[in-house]
Each structure stands twice: as structure tokens, then as C-alpha cells.
Amino acid sequence: MMSQSIDDLLRLGDYLETRNPKKLRPLKNQSEPLNVYIDFYLLNIIGLDDIQQNLDISVVFNMSWKDDLLSWNEITIKIDRLYYFFLQNVIIPIFMLSFLNLFTFCLPDDSGEKISFSLTVLLSQTVFLSTISESLPTTSLHLVYITMYMNCLLIISCSISIASIRFIVSTITYNEIYKVKF
Structure with missing residues (x-):
């Protein structure tokens, strides 16, 4: 009131x-x-x-307790969710970061940019996840879908980084053993 x-x-x-x-x-x-x-x-x-x-x-x-002597007429409350802020500040950056993960495979293998790019994307996803976790509801009863998606995205990005590092190291090792130059 x-x-x-x-x-x-x-x-x-x-x-x-x-x-x-x-x-x-x-x-x-x-x-x-x-x-x-x-x-x-x-x-x-x-x-x-x-x-x-x-x-x-x-x-x-x-x-x-319920007070029978103190009551009001029924009040109707309408709540509208303002989703544009969440869309602009959480959803779109998450999809952009997940899209950037794909560009790791477009970079050439012989440059060191592939590893640094994949690690940069992984680091940015980690920082973004820690930033948005403060604004998401804290509950252990139900998982927030956006957090589950971010965790899956983090695992994929980590896997891409490990695969890129492993591929580059194995290529360098192969080139040193067989003295192959590109």
C-alpha cells in the first residue's frame, strides 16, 4: 500500500x-x-x-498469521519483463563469443595466432561468465539455462584450445623430426 x-x-x-x-x-x-x-x-x-x-x-x-479483520479488496498486479536489456547485454554477446570459436579453424596452422586466438576466446568467455553470474538468480533448485549453455560453451572452447595446442605442437614436432618446411 x-x-x-x-x-x-x-x-x-x-x-x-x-x-x-x-x-x-x-x-x-x-x-x-x-x-x-x-x-x-x-x-x-x-x-x-x-x-x-x-x-x-x-x-x-x-x-x-492471517488477519481476518484486516483485508483489502483484491488487487491485480501486472508484471512485464523487460527483456531487451538481457537480450542486448547477455544473449547477443554469448552468441557472438560462440561464433568466434568457429574462427579458430580458419586460421593457418603454421602461425602462432591460432593458439593465442583460441586462448583469448576462452579467456573472454570465462570473464563474461563470471560477470553475468552476478546478475543471474542464485538458486540451487533449478539451473538457469543460460548458465548451462555458457558452461557447455566454455567446455567446447577449452576443448578447441587444447586441440589447437596439441595439433600445433604435434605439427612442430613432426616438422622437426622429418625436417619438413612449408
């Missing part, structure tokens, strides 16, 4: 207190039981003193 000024908020508080006295339970039928839900979350163990036998902890304690 929004108010225009502090006076509106204070008037609303006074109105709610006069309609709902603190000594009454928040039920229309006072003979019914009141279900109170309690959440207790241990956030941190701050300290433990074995000698004094003290445990300092940081917790969140939340109590909630």
Missing part, C-alpha cells in the same frame, strides 16, 4: 489501530484457533566462548 505523505501513513496507522484493538485476536470468530506460522533461520554463528559457555548467533525470526 502506498501513501502520498507521512500524514497519510500516520492516519492509516491510527485507523487500523482503532479498528483492530491489540487485545483482540485477528479473527472474526473468536472461538476458532489462530494459526501462527513461525520461521526461524540461523544466519551466522558469530562466536563461541567455551569458558563462559556463550554462543552468539545471528538469526531471523518471523511470525505470520
Whole structure:
């Protein structure tokens, strides 16, 4: 609920207190039981003193219940996702980085550019993944598809880099053994 000024908020508080006295339970039928839900979350163990036998902890304690005396008419909320920001700053760069991976095979084998290019793409994907991971939801219940795609892309890029290095090293070794020059 929004108010225009502090006076509106204070008037609303006074109105709610006069309609709902603190000594009454928040039920229309006072003979019914009141279900109170309690959440207790241990956030941190701050300290433990074995000698004094003290445990300092940081917790969140939340109590909630349904207040029958305090209700509003049904409010409809419409939420629109603004996907252009995500598209422009996450999706398009990911596809561009995955497209750059393919250019590793277009570079000539005898130059050292193939290895440096594949390692640069791998490094840029790693930095980009760490950057966008801060803006993605942190949950362990469901994997975010874009993170799974980035991890697959990172594995492919790493494989391309290893294959390029291995191919260049084996070519150099072959050329040194058989004294072949291109």
C-alpha cells in the first residue's frame, strides 16, 4: 500500500489501530484457533566462548498469521519483463563469443595466432561468465539455462584450445623430426 505523505501513513496507522484493538485476536470468530506460522533461520554463528559457555548467533525470526479483520479488496498486479536489456547485454554477446570459436579453424596452422586466438576466446568467455553470474538468480533448485549453455560453451572452447595446442605442437614436432618446411 502506498501513501502520498507521512500524514497519510500516520492516519492509516491510527485507523487500523482503532479498528483492530491489540487485545483482540485477528479473527472474526473468536472461538476458532489462530494459526501462527513461525520461521526461524540461523544466519551466522558469530562466536563461541567455551569458558563462559556463550554462543552468539545471528538469526531471523518471523511470525505470520492471517488477519481476518484486516483485508483489502483484491488487487491485480501486472508484471512485464523487460527483456531487451538481457537480450542486448547477455544473449547477443554469448552468441557472438560462440561464433568466434568457429574462427579458430580458419586460421593457418603454421602461425602462432591460432593458439593465442583460441586462448583469448576462452579467456573472454570465462570473464563474461563470471560477470553475468552476478546478475543471474542464485538458486540451487533449478539451473538457469543460460548458465548451462555458457558452461557447455566454455567446455567446447577449452576443448578447441587444447586441440589447437596439441595439433600445433604435434605439427612442430613432426616438422622437426622429418625436417619438413612449408
